[in-house]
Amino acid sequence: MENPFVTYHYAGPAYFCDREAELSKLIEAFDNQRYLLLHSMRRIGKSGLIHHFHHTLKKRKNVVTIYCDIHNTRSDEEFIAKLIMSAVTSVEKSKKGIVSRVGNFFT
Secondary structure (H helix, E strand, O other): OOOOOOOOOOOOHHHOOOOHHHHHHHHHHHHOOOOOOOOOOOOOOHHHHHHHHHHHHOOOOOOOOOOOOOOOOOOHHHHHHHHHHHHHHHHHHHOOOHHHHHHHHHO
C-alpha cells in the first residue's frame, strides 16, 4: 500500500486536511492586515498550512504570495538574497514572465 500522507512538499488542496480553523485564522489576519505568529514543534504541518494558505490567496485578484524558507541562512546577506530571490520568483510566476521581459528590455 502506498503512503497516502505527503510529507515533503505541498501536493495541493486535495491533500489538505483538518486545519480549517487555523486556515480561517490566517485568512482573517490577512484580511484585517494583522500580524500573526505561527509556531509549533517540528514536523507538525506549519509549512503545508502556509502553502495551502498561499494557494487560497492566489484565487483572489491582485495577491502575490511569497514563500521564503530561511531555515539554513547563516547571515543577513544570505537572508536578504533568499528573500529577494523568492520575491522575484513569485512575481515572475504570477505575472507570467513580466520580470524577465523588463530585464531583457533594459539589457
